[in-house]
Amino acid sequence: MPPVDNANPLLAAVVAALAGVRTNQRVFVMGEAPLLRRALAAAAGCEIVTEGPADVVVAVFAPDVPAAVLLVAPGGRVVGVAADLGAAERTAERHGLALQHTETVAGRVAWSARVRA
Numbered sequence: 001m002p003p004v005d006n007a008n009p010l011l012a013a014v015v016a017a018l019a020g021v022r023t024n025q026r027v028f029v030m031g032e033a034p035l036l037r038r039a040l041a042a043a044a045g046c047e048i049v050t051e052g053p054a055d056v057v058v059a060v061f062a063p064d065v066p067a068a069v070l071l072v073a074p075g076g077r078v079v080g081v082a083a084d085l086g087a088a089e090r091t092a093e094r095h096g097l098a099l100q101h102t103e104t105v106a107g108r109v110a111w112s113a114r115v116r117a
Contacts, residue, residue: 027043027048027054
């Protein structure tokens with residue numbers, strides 16, 4: 001699967017929107033996604049962080065989700081992309097996440113979840 005923002009800028013925009021980043025929140029983006037990094041840095045009004053914990057951790061690819069869960073701050077969000085809704089639900093369940101929002105775009109599902117308490 002190609003990087004989210006190279007293959008489809010609309011998908012990158014949806015992921016950024018689902019991240020729900022607010023001013024001064026710490027944001028960590030796993031992998032290469034320059035467009036997504038710029039959009040999230042602009043939303044936060046500060047640079048993307050290079051280490052956790054972070055309020056929002058973007059793990060576009062499923063193999064990155066376990067590391068994302070370890071990097072997310074209490075009360076924070078993990079955002080990713082799955083092949084379909086079922087895959088998003090399985091990924092969330094497998095990693096102790098409560099799926100909050102999903103959005104189908106470009107043949108994939110962008111999702112946002114919180115770590116279960």
